[in-house]
Amino acid sequence: MTPEPLRQPSRERAGAGANGLLMLLVALMLLLAAASALIGGLRDDSPTLSLTGVGLTVLLVFLLTGFYSLQPNEAAAITLFGDYQGSDRINGLRWTWPWMGKKKISLRANNLISQQIKVNDQRGNPIEIAAQLVWRVTDSAQALFDVDDYRGFVTAQVEVAVRTIGARYPYDDFEHKEVTLRGDHERVSGELRTELINRLSVAGITVDECGFTHLAYAPEIAGAMLRRQQAAAVVAARETLVAGAVGMVEMALAQLNERQVVELDEERKAAMVSNLLVVLCGERETQPVVNAGGLYQ
Known part of the structure; x- marks a missing residue:
């Protein structure tokens, strides 16, 4: 046949x-x-x-x-x-x-905001996405004769393209080592536009610009992910705080030794380091204790 x-x-x-x-x-x-x-x-x-x-x-x-x-x-x-x-x-x-x-047929630019749809990102986490795009007809013959309803065709292809891009990348990367939907908006929007242009070319339609209007975790995991983000932010802040405190303690010991302000043995150095780290890394204000006696009293 x-x-x-x-x-x-x-x-x-x-x-x-x-x-x-x-x-x-x-x-x-x-x-x-x-x-x-x-x-x-x-x-x-x-x-x-x-x-x-x-x-x-x-x-x-x-x-x-x-x-x-x-x-x-x-x-x-x-x-x-x-x-x-x-x-x-x-x-x-x-x-x-x-x-x-x-x-x-109208050749004017049209604005479309898609409905929020639920998509599983690259790691399988459910997220909600909605997109906005500006599109227009470039070939009147294709728009009228190659598809049944070119406006409905645009709406359907937007949903398919958003699902494709949403599943291609993770929503967020706490280590900042991957391309993510949340952190690389311009790159992801560019790929979404390319995907839409390829899909809509059969109808003689092009996309001038597009982007996400809504991007968030689905409600069933939003609370857990928020706590995870908060924990990651706290850990990152603590790491910065500790690194700065260690540098300040090291600088203090070096200057004391260089200027020969006081001679400290290893035990007293350890006590000083401990006290400085507590003061610098503590979340609450510390109350100083004045030593009115001898050097080691």
Whole structure:
């Protein structure tokens, strides 16, 4: 059995629309001619003039059905008994043969905010994502004839693309070693735009910009992940605090030794280090104890 050949996608081409103002002038001339013939036929009781007036009136009505107008950033796909003839993008009053079909389509930018959907990220954690994108039609023939409903097609493909990108990366990385949805917004948004352009090209649609409007853990794990983030933040703060305290203690001992302010044995050095670390790393303010006796009392 011979497989059916693949259907070639539609491609927009210039249509057969004409200048409507010129045809409007022709219609006005026909109107004057038809009125003159009808009036002359009634006045002179001439069947020939009356029939001529009726014929011109029918021709005038026939021509009037071919008029259409295009607003800025609007196109009209012209068809002949279902066969695509081309697209007209010239603004203003236009005219084509009355037996030609005309399907108008907007070429303006559209803004779409998707619904929040639940996706499992790269690590299997459920997250909620919503995206926003600005899209527009670039090929009127593909948008009208290659998909059934191009607006519904955009909505469906946005959800699929968001799920694809959401599953490609983890939501967050506490060690900051991986690309994440939360920490690499520009890169992830760029990949989402590329994914959408590839998916929407079959409908003659491009995406000018896109990004996430909502990105969060799903409610069932949000509390646990928040505690984890808080714990990671506390640990990171403690590490910074301890590193700074150790540096300050080391500097204090070095300066005491260099300036020969006091001679401390190893036991007293250990006690001093312990006291300084407690003072520097403690969460509460410490109360100093003044030694009014000897050096080691």
